[in-house]
Amino acid sequence: MKFCSSCGSGITLRIPEGDNRERHVCDECGAIHYQNPKVVTGCLPVYEDRVLLCRRAIAPRSGLWTLPAGFLENGETSSQGAVRETLEEACAKVAVEGLYTLFNLPHISQIYMFYRATLLDLDFRPGVESTDVRLFHEHEVPWQELAFPVVTQTLERYFADRASGLFPVHVGDIHYPPRS
Amino acid sequence: MKFCSSCGSGITLRIPEGDNRERHVCDECGAIHYQNPKVVTGCLPVYEDRVLLCRRAIAPRSGLWTLPAGFLENGETSSQGAVRETLEEACAKVAVEGLYTLFNLPHISQIYMFYRATLLDLDFRPGVESTDVRLFHEHEVPWQELAFPVVTQTLERYFADRASGLFPVHVGDIHYPPRS
Numbered sequence: 257m258k259f260c261s262s263c264g265s266g267i268t269l270r271i272p273e274g275d276n277r278e279r280h281v282c283d284e285c286g287a288i289h290y291q292n293p294k295v296v297t298g299c300l301p302v303y304e305d306r307v308l309l310c311r312r313a314i315a316p317r318s319g320l321w322t323l324p325a326g327f328l329e330n331g332e333t334s335s336q337g338a339v340r341e342t343l344e345e346a347c348a349k350v351a352v353e354g355l356y357t358l359f360n361l362p363h364i365s366q367i368y369m370f371y372r373a374t375l376l377d378l379d380f381r382p383g384v385e386s387t388d389v390r391l392f393h394e395h396e397v398p399w400q401e402l403a404f405p406v407v408t409q410t411l412e413r414y415f416a417d418r419a420s421g422l423f424p425v426h427v428g429d430i431h432y433p434p435r436s
Numbered sequence: 437m438k439f440c441s442s443c444g445s446g447i448t449l450r451i452p453e454g455d456n457r458e459r460h461v462c463d464e465c466g467a468i469h470y471q472n473p474k475v476v477t478g479c480l481p482v483y484e485d486r487v488l489l490c491r492r493a494i495a496p497r498s499g500l501w502t503l504p505a506g507f508l509e510n511g512e513t514s515s516q517g518a519v520r521e522t523l524e525e526a527c528a529k530v531a532v533e534g535l536y537t538l539f540n541l542p543h544i545s546q547i548y549m550f551y552r553a554t555l556l557d558l559d560f561r562p563g564v565e566s567t568d569v570r571l572f573h574e575h576e577v578p579w580q581e582l583a584f585p586v587v588t589q590t591l592e593r594y595f596a597d598r599a600s601g602l603f604p605v606h607v608g609d610i611h612y613p614p615r616s
Contacts, residue, residue, distance in 0.1 A: 257442075258442060258444070259442070260439065261441045262438060262439070264439035264444050274564070291510055292474045292508060293509075295475060295547060328547075330473055333609050334538075335609075354607070355607045360514055362513050384454070425604070425607075427535045
């Protein structure tokens with residue numbers, strides 16, 4: 257950030273009065289441009305005993321498999337965003353069952369949220385950000401070709417919880433580099 | 437947003453190629469300036485059978501009571517942010533027990549998260565954004581003077597769950613104007 261989005265003047269990185277951390281502050285109009293973490297929301301779509309995964313057509317991790325997810329948009333709830341992303345990336349219609357996993361990724365200032373969802377029919381196909389969309393039994397999941405740790409951990413939790421039939425919300429932090 | 441924060445040129449609100457909603461796009465350098473919901477994180481600090489509330493010194497809802505909470509910052513986890521805000525607003529030290537409530541507020545593009553937390557000692561006092569900090573038994577809670585619906589609902593859930601000793605994560609949407 258180099259210029260003020262309100263008045264177009266130059267920006268200085270400094271601690272505003274009454275604050276305790278550096279912000280992008282306009283030298284001219286004084287506007288403070290806060291930067292905050294973004295929320296990524298998605299679904300774990302389930303059809304009978306299979307889960308739906310999308311093969312990524314785009315960076316990062318192009319070619320690897322992921323759960324449908326993307327940035328939450330202004331004006332929508334996190335479950336609405338999860339349903340929208342599932343439709344966009346897999347052309348798949350789902351009914352949301354409930355929030356399932358929430359991960360903090362402080363090194364990239366993101367929060368990931370995945371909702372358990374029931375796939376409503378088998379009429380799905382790749383959206384523009386996917387090259388393939390498939391249903392996988394547990395033993396078919398391409399564990400070595402999953403795109404993100406949040407996907408791996410959500411699927412691991414799901415298959416473990418499925419044995420009990422109880423799906424509490426799981427919260428975790430993912431640090432990079434990993435902390436032992 | 438009127439000016440590009442990257443190059444200082446004028447901004448147009450339009451749908452970029454390959455997108456499906458209006459964004460702030462720079463006419464000169466082509467940068468797309470996405471705007472996304474913000475996360476507010478806070479604590480429900482508990483000491484024995486009392487809960488800690490702060491009287492707000494600032495707008496909005498100045499003079500009303502709230503749980504300590506504020507915007508999540510880049511580079512921190514939501515529980516770290518909750519602990520930080522509790523220290524800033526109530527000068528109170530807590531140990532986080534777990535995520536407790538999560539609310540979508542799509543009309544203001546915010547997600548609120550509250551963590552259950554144990555107050556570690558009675559050495560608390562108002563921070564700069566509070567005029568008073570107090571512990572309340574359930575029958576003492578100033579229900580008519582609470583600042584936000586997310587605070588009211590978190591406290592209601594807590595006192596109801598306390599009877600069972602089980603505190604699952606509660607997820608809700610708060611719409612304004614309210615939907616019947």
